[in-house]
Amino acid sequence: MELLRAMCHISAPAGHETQLTEFVLRYVKQNMGQWHTTPAVLAGGEFQDCIILVFGSPRTAVFAHLDSIGFTVRYGRQLIRIGGPMAETGYRLVGEDSQGKIDCTLVVDEDTGALSYDFHREIDRGTELTFYCDFRETATTVQSCYLDNRLGVWNALRLCETLEHGIVVFSCWEEHGGGSVAYLAKHIYETYGVRQALISDITWVTEGVHPGQGVAISLRDSLIPRRAYVDRIRRIAAESGIPHQLEVEGSGGSDAKELQHGAQPWDWCFVGAPEDNVHSPDEIVDKRDIESMLALYRVLMRDL
Structure with a gap:
């Protein structure tokens, strides 16, 4: 959890993600030599404070937003x-x-x-x-401000260790209306032909989604993804045996909103661990849900 602890201490409110962008770029450059596949790194210039990592011959893109509330x-x-x-x-x-x-x-x-x-x-x-970041770790939980979405970024970076084919995207502005995913998605679709996505973000503990029972696969929030794509993900998850839960909400959103509202035919699904004390200094996530999130992403990026 030391990587997660370090990122939770970095200030990166929406619109001012620079410090976390630089941290992630340093981490990638220091570690990608030990990864299964060395990615192409796209950053700076037209990508602003966002980062795109391209592995092998990609079929699916993972989106994780860097920014936080503030x-x-x-x-x-x-x-x-x-x-x-x-x-x-x-x-x-x-x-x-x-x-x-x-x-x-x-x-x-x-x-x-x-x-x-x-x-x-x-x-x-x-x-x-x-x-102020007060990072607390126990045998079963992690608790801190900004687990949303430092934990989604952590999941994406850990996924990079074993990823053979795929794209990992670190986006900006998600917490305050979005704005980066539209141009990132356009570039990815036009350059690589990729049009299916997973959203590596953190969702809520509710009366139907409980801590410790596995990563949540969201069937809908304020938006509704294409059912055929979500059903494929559900089948892969069921066959994997990895603990997971199904989420159905009528509100909330993620980087997916720009994919669905964009001009390209993207499929998407939100897959993320649930947290309690949302958007507070005391967000808390069960470690079992973190483990199942990473495990399921590894399977999905292989099989989708």
């Missing part, structure tokens, strides 16, 4: 949400501006719900603040 400093001591973070008075927020390091406290107005910060000075407007 807050932007407005005027005075006002804060605006980046994405949909939970907000409670007392949450510890960190960042950096032209005057130095920041370690402040979130304040939620009881009457209006307006957000502000408590700090000994005013923070430069436009500064991004993120949850």
